[in-house]
Amino acid sequence: MTEKVRVHEIAKELGIASKDVVKKASDMGIEVKSANSTVSMQEAEGLMNYILNGEVAETPVSINAAPAKVESDTPSISETPVHNEVKKETSDVKEVVSNKLNEEEIPVEQASSKKEEIKEEIKEESKAKLSETNNTTLNIVEPKKMVIKRSGLKIVKKKKPRVEENFSIPEKQASISSYGKMSAEALEELAGKKKSKQHTATAKKQTQGTKIDVFGGSMADVSMDMDNQVTLLDLNSTERREMMPEQPRKPREPKPIGRNANKKAAPRGRKVSRDKRKTYAKSKPEDLIVTHVEIPEDIRVYEFAEKLNRPISDIIKVLFDLGLMMTKNDFLGNDEIEILSEEFDVEVTIVDPKDEFTHDEEDIEEDVDATPRPPVITIMGHVDHGKTSLLDAIREAKVTDVEAGGITQHIGAYTIEQHGKPITFIDTPGHAAFSHMRQRGTDVTDIIVIVVAADDGVKPQTLEVIKLAKESGAPVIVALNKMDKETAQPDMVKGQMAEHGMNPTDWGGDVEFIPVSAKSGMGIDDLLENILLTADVLELKANENAMARAAVVESSLEKGRGPVATVIVQNGTLKVGDYVVCGSAYGRVKALIDENNKQVKTLLPSHTAVVAGLNEVPSSGEIMMAMVNEKEAKEYALKRHEYDRHKELSHSTKSSLEDMTSMIAEGKLKTLKVVLKTDVHGSLEAIKSSLNELRNDEVKVNVISSGVGGITENDVELVNNSENCVLLGFNVRPTGSVKASAKQKNVEIKTYSIIYQLLDDITGMLTGMMSPKYTEENTGQAEVRDTFKIPKGMVAGCVVVDGKLVRGGMVRVIREGVVIYEGKLTSLKRFKDDVEEIGNGYECGVVISGYDDIIAGDVIETFKKVEQKVSL
Ligand SMILES: Nc1nc2c(ncn2[C@@H]2O[C@H](COP(=O)(O)OP(=O)(O)OP(=O)(O)O)[C@@H](O)[C@H]2O)c(=O)[nH]1
Numbered sequence: 001m002t003e004k005v006r007v008h009e010i011a012k013e014l015g016i017a018s019k020d021v022v023k024k025a026s027d028m029g030i031e032v033k034s035a036n037s038t039v040s041m042q043e044a045e046g047l048m049n050y051i052l053n054g055e056v057a058e059t060p061v062s063i064n065a066a067p068a069k070v071e072s073d074t075p076s077i078s079e080t081p082v083h084n085e086v087k088k089e090t091s092d093v094k095e096v097v098s099n100k101l102n103e104e105e106i107p108v109e110q111a112s113s114k115k116e117e118i119k120e121e122i123k124e125e126s127k128a129k130l131s132e133t134n135n136t137t138l139n140i141v142e143p144k145k146m147v148i149k150r151s152g153l154k155i156v157k158k159k160k161p162r163v164e165e166n167f168s169i170p171e172k173q174a175s176i177s178s179y180g181k182m183s184a185e186a187l188e189e190l191a192g193k194k195k196s197k198q199h200t201a202t203a204k205k206q207t208q209g210t211k212i213d214v215f216g217g218s219m220a221d222v223s224m225d226m227d228n229q230v231t232l233l234d235l236n237s238t239e240r241r242e243m244m245p246e247q248p249r250k251p252r253e254p255k256p257i258g259r260n261a262n263k264k265a266a267p268r269g270r271k272v273s274r275d276k277r278k279t280y281a282k283s284k285p286e287d288l289i290v291t292h293v294e295i296p297e298d299i300r301v302y303e304f305a306e307k308l309n310r311p312i313s314d315i316i317k318v319l320f321d322l323g324l325m326m327t328k329n330d331f332l333g334n335d336e337i338e339i340l341s342e343e344f345d346v347e348v349t350i351v352d353p354k355d356e357f358t359h360d361e362e363d364i365e366e367d368v369d370a371t372p373r374p375p376v377i378t379i380m381g382h383v384d385h386g387k388t389s390l391l392d393a394i395r396e397a398k399v400t401d402v403e404a405g406g407i408t409q410h411i412g413a414y415t416i417e418q419h420g421k422p423i424t425f426i427d428t429p430g431h432a433a434f435s436h437m438r439q440r441g442t443d444v445t446d447i448i449v450i451v452v453a454a455d456d457g458v459k460p461q462t463l464e465v466i467k468l469a470k471e472s473g474a475p476v477i478v479a480l481n482k483m484d485k486e487t488a489q490p491d492m493v494k495g496q497m498a499e500h501g502m503n504p505t506d507w508g509g510d511v512e513f514i515p516v517s518a519k520s521g522m523g524i525d526d527l528l529e530n531i532l533l534t535a536d537v538l539e540l541k542a543n544e545n546a547m548a549r550a551a552v553v554e555s556s557l558e559k560g561r562g563p564v565a566t567v568i569v570q571n572g573t574l575k576v577g578d579y580v581v582c583g584s585a586y587g588r589v590k591a592l593i594d595e596n597n598k599q600v601k602t603l604l605p606s607h608t609a610v611v612a613g614l615n616e617v618p619s620s621g622e623i624m625m626a627m628v629n630e631k632e633a634k635e636y637a638l639k640r641h642e643y644d645r646h647k648e649l650s651h652s653t654k655s656s657l658e659d660m661t662s663m664i665a666e667g668k669l670k671t672l673k674v675v676l677k678t679d680v681h682g683s684l685e686a687i688k689s690s691l692n693e694l695r696n697d698e699v700k701v702n703v704i705s706s707g708v709g710g711i712t713e714n715d716v717e718l719v720n721n722s723e724n725c726v727l728l729g730f731n732v733r734p735t736g737s738v739k740a741s742a743k744q745k746n747v748e749i750k751t752y753s754i755i756y757q758l759l760d761d762i763t764g765m766l767t768g769m770m771s772p773k774y775t776e777e778n779t780g781q782a783e784v785r786d787t788f789k790i791p792k793g794m795v796a797g798c799v800v801v802d803g804k805l806v807r808g809g810m811v812r813v814i815r816e817g818v819v820i821y822e823g824k825l826t827s828l829k830r831f832k833d834d835v836e837e838i839g840n841g842y843e844c845g846v847v848i849s850g851y852d853d854i855i856a857g858d859v860i861e862t863f864k865k866v867e868q869k870v871s872l
Pocket residue numbers: 381382383384385386387388389390400406407408429430431481482483484485516517518519520
């Protein structure tokens with residue numbers, strides 16, 4: 001046993017002065033000098049017994065004597081287990097004493113009397129054991145005896161170094177721990193049990209540390225709050241109390257161990273609590289893991305972050321990684337939302353706020369009150385193939401004559417009757433600028449009539465129309481126009497159409513081809529009959545008694561009438577006096593003016609009229625809805641307005657890296673600013689989109705302001721204040737003060753009534769803004785044979801080998817195929833005469849302005865720069 005105990009430790013344990021222990025020790029023959037002297041564990045035990053019993057105990061003596069005796073008697077077996085056994089047995093005696101004392105929790109003061117009683121008991125036992133041991137010394141030790149469950153007397157001593165280590169262990173543990181020196185199995189077993197009860201982190205600490213919290217709460221009693229204690233425990237012989245699950249305890253005051261112990265412990269406690277507060281505040285939102293969100297289509301980054309319960313920076317970072325530079329106020333597009341939902345593992349449902357203010361299209365099929373309605377026909381086709389003429393022929397009215405330039409400028413709608421059956425026609429213009437309007441036309445169209453001039457055949461716009469028709473899914477009838485012409489080739493047209501999926505019925509296909517002549521009126525009836533037949537098959541229906549729903553095909557601001565819209569009723573009956581909403585416009589129907597300029601009181605399904613009474617000009621293609629009252633109409637319009645504004649903002653604030661790069665590039669573009677005013681909405685959109693298409697890498701048009709209505713002083717002012725700006729009016733003209741103001745400010749107003757002319761003029765303006773382009777024209781080459789130095793420079797004596805050398809142009813010197821100089825030709829001489837040019841095979845002298853580094857073997861080339869006509 002290597003463990004030593006200091007005298008003052010024993011003194012403290014027994015509650016007596018150290019010098020008394022020293023004295024008792026010397027009485028016992030143990031050599032100790034001072035309180036700091038050490039004694040062996042066995043000596044300590046003997047000493048304690050001696051002090052407690054007031055007499056020299058037999059045990060220490062016997063401890064010393066017995067082995068000596070055994071050793072002296074039987075030296076040969078001194079190293080046998082028997083010897084150890086004897087020691088163990090004697091130790092056990094002590095252990096029992098100690099345990100009994102501990103179990104009964106005898107106060108130190110009472111210990112002495114109690115111990116005496118126990119001692120008597122034990123003495124007997126120990127004597128018996130000793131004699132038994134002695135008897136067995138010479139005999140073979142029985143195996144059974146060897147398996148002694150009691151491991152012997154253990155002194156559990158709190159060691160100083162261990163105390164130090166314990167500073168790192170939380171107070172809670174420190175307070176309930178006992179220091180112990182145990183057998184390896186005991187440690188393992190107890191640690192194992194403890195592990196199952198405690199958190200992994202705690203268990204880890206225990207296995208690492210020397211202080212083992214093996215007894216949990218039950219051993220708290222054993223733990224003594226005094227330093228340097230000697231506690232005698234028998235870990236095996238006594239029945240251990242079943243370990244109870246550790247109860248969380250209130251942390252005790254730090255043990256007063258060392259001067260700095262408290263200093264260390266105090267701040268630690270505060271820190272923990274503050275950390276806890278922090279963690280709580282942080283972890284609270286994290287607890288709410290969002291797995292599903294409902295968001296509007298237009299949502300800003302910060303709103304999305306809020307919905308997801310995540311920091312805005314997380315969202316921005318993900319977007320940034322994707323190359324999207326977005327701020328918290330930017331709107332997220334559908335793609336971005338999809339990516340983010342995947343990134344954050346959130347199911348996103350986009351709720352369209354528009355649903356709030358748009359009615360679902362009624363299912364007419366299921367409406368029992370629905371009755372047949374007339375078909376709505378759109379006539380489409382390539383420019384000049386005769387759409388307007390055909391419609392005129394149908395209506396028996398000549399519209400073409402009154403139109404400026406003979407081109408239909410905007411959508412019109414008319415209803416005619418064929419044998420008492422109404423048919424509504426939408427006349428869409430053939431110009432490419434109106435393609436998107438045609439698209440709208442198909443939205444309300446039941447049947448599409450494609451006009452193809454039989455003498456011209458399928459043209460690019462015809463193909464475009466075929467595509468649109470296919471997309472719309474509406475049945476198609478082909479009108480083979482201009483059949484009166486001798487050059488008409490209907491079969492050629494049929495073949496071309498068939499190539500594009502429009503198979504004629506007489507060729508076994510499903511598309512009716514009707515030969516017509518808008519000029520002679522031939523085939524018109526046939527066409528109308530076919531339209532009615534097709535309509536019959538479609539079984540078109542509408543409920544006349546429902547709330548009206550109409551499609552806007554055209555809109556404008558009219559003098560005296562205000563905003564007006566040409567509509568085709570899709571369902572219900574539109575009446576004068578109805579409250580209506582049309583996009584963000586609303587109002588009460590003041591008047592309904594039909595195609596014959598007559599006021600009507602009601603408008604039945606599939607019929608068309610101009611509606612007056614709206615507060616603003618609605619966009620064409622918008623749906624007009626009748627509402628119960630003005631309040632409702634206004635509310636709807638306001639919501640829609642808000643929605644539109646939101647959408648507008650969303651487009652203007654969104655920017656990606658790509659956008660930014662293109663914006664920088666755009667900044668370098670020369671821009672022609674345009675202020676545009678038109679009579680009707682359709683023309684405005686068409687001209688705007690056409691103008692936007694007028695651009696190349698160098699120049700472009702920027703419509704800085706546009707609107708429906710007359711030219712105002714504001715428009716003039718705007719143009720006056722902008723550089724490179726032009727004021728364009730389409731079917732509108734400046735009058736009175738506006739004209740005067742423009743003249744005064746020197747603002748030129750260009751007005752047009754034909755879209756081609758407007759676009760041609762703007763193209764011309766843009767071309768004027770473009771930098772001139774030059775092409776190079778090589779005239780010829782000459783080889784340098786010799787050089788002569790003159791005061792003006794160097795003369796190169798050459799022979800023209802290709803084409804001719806020309807004076808007044810540019811010249812370049814080529815050495816071994818590489819251009820080494822480019823400049824002006826100063827003089828070109830044939831012998832002594834200045835010449836304008838030298839032909840192939842002739843010798844000449846060349847002087848290049850400011851350059852004399854010419855050597856024999858160089859090639860001199862003359863060329864001209866020719867300015868090219870630039871076009872857009
Ligand atoms: N010979 C002959 N000429 C026709 C016929 N139909 C139209 N035209 C002529 O073709 C030209 C163009 O006719 P429009 O009706 O203006 O053609 P459009 O397709 O409406 O033209 P945009 O409005 O510019 O798209 C006019 O000069 C018509 O007189 C026809 O059946 N026979």
